[in-house]
Amino acid sequence: MQVSLIILAAGQGTRMNSDLPKVLHKLAAVPLLHHAMAAGRALDPARTVVVAGHGAEAVSRAARDYDEEALIVLQEEQLGTGHAVAQAAAHLADATGEVIVLYGDTPFIRPETLEAMLAARKDHAVVVLGFEARDPGRYGRLILDGDALQRIVEFKDATDEERAVTLCNSGVICASAKDLFGLVADLSNDNAAGEYYLTDIVALARARGLSAGVVTCPESETLGVNTRAQLAGAEAEFQRRARAEALENGVTLTAPETVFFALDTVIGRDAIVGPHVLFGPGVTIESGAEIKGFCHLEGAHVSRGADVGPFARLRPGAELAEDVHVGNFVEIKNAILDEGVKVGHLTYLGDAHVGEFTNIGAGTVTCNYDGVMKHRTEIGKRAFIGSDTMLVAPVTLGDGAMTGSGSVITQDVPAEALAIARARQETKPGLATRLMEKLRAVKAAKVKG
Ligand code: UD1
Ligand code: CA
Helix, strand or coil, X not given: CCEEEEEEECCCCHHHCCCCCHHHCEECCEEHHHHHHHHHHXXXXXXXXXXXXXXXXXXXXXXXXXXXXXEEEECCCCCCHHHHHHHCHHHHCCCCCEEEEEECCCCCCCHHHHHHHHHHCCCCCEEEEEEECCCCCCCCEEEEECCEEEEEECHHHCCHHHHCCCEEEEEEEEEEHHHHHHHXXXXXXXXXXXXXXXXXHHHHHHHCCCCEEEEECCHHHHCCCCCHHHHHHHHHHHHHHHHHHHHHCCCEECCHHHCECCCCCEECCCCEECCCCEECCCCEECCCCEECCCCEECCEEECCCCEECCCCEECCCEEECCCCEEEEEEEEEEEEEXXXXXXXXXXXXXXXXXXXXXXXXXXXXXXXXXXXXXXXXXXXXXXXXXXXXXEECCEEECCCCEECCCCEECCCECCCCEECCCCXXXXXXXXXXXXXXXXXHHHHHHHHC
């Protein structure tokens, strides 16, 4: 079955009190919008149309970041959810199969729920996702007629009797492309808000002899983000679920409530994650790797048997092969560390490749930036980099090469060579004592005078 998605993301999100469009606020380290797109992606959609309005340029960029093929339509004026869906007709009018409408600010809809809606389409032309609201507030109310859905009434337009209904509209709607665009084309804005309500397609469908039905899901799934407080609540909820899922999948979390995951974090079975670890986007930790406490990882891949931290930072492009050891106060960016490399302490490796079983001494720095451009450092296999070596890139060190501690390496070092680049030591017998005596005498004279 062919499925297309329409994701509504044109609203400003006034209650966020922000210059940033609401759907670009981050949840689990990625824009809110990506969460809705992720739920939809599980259905392998033929097309995904994002309806953008406020901050359209930034919203389209974020949409394409997630899915290069996402189609964007501009809804210049936000005249309502029905009007927003109608804008997508430009990209979908010729589409066959199903269309699912999602909201960019509703991050927790599960793919299984969308599947259930698609399945319910065999009984109904229009399928709406509803939920039993603990506090129905200003949600649209689903008015049933037996098992069938008769219409949806918005809070503003509802009678007291209708407001007493607790079965509410999540906003997610599914119909064939043909029916959906046929119905939204005929919406009117004759209502309390003066908007084209998508929800009115239910009554319109019924008037045309088409049936409508409801699929329900838990309220937690339909949680929408309208305020910063709700964003914080959604973050807490996301993390709660992600931690539970990691534990379920066989990951050890020694202090689960202090670990923060991104939407796309992947952690293998029998990996161990210590306290206060933060995963930014794009991290994969393979089975059996260990991330010790207080690490910050983003865009990094950690292979089996590797261990990282405590207090390490892996930035985008950090690629750690099997059994790599990265210790405390080490930062790795855009660098490949082959099998068995050890970087124990106080080091920065950026724009580099380190060959297998090389040891990087404490305090080593790849000086990769000359103020204008970035340059690469290439280190061979089984090399030994002395503590406090400055590797001024571009520079290449061969297999088995060595550097003396405190060296500033500005020239290539051939395989198996030892490079020392520091001032030669001079030792002056007795001078320490004589110098101290002299200084004490100077101080004593000052105190007297
Ligand atoms: C909508 C539903 C309501 C439901 C509630 C669930 C309608 C008329 N009402 O109300 O039944 O209970 O969601 O949260 O559909 N948007 C656009 N363009 C527009 C208007 C909205 O893209 O012109 C987007 C918004 O950015 C947002 C989504 O559509 O992502 C929902 O719009 P919003 O105004 O929040 O709808 P509600 O009033 O909450
Ligand atoms: Ca809303």
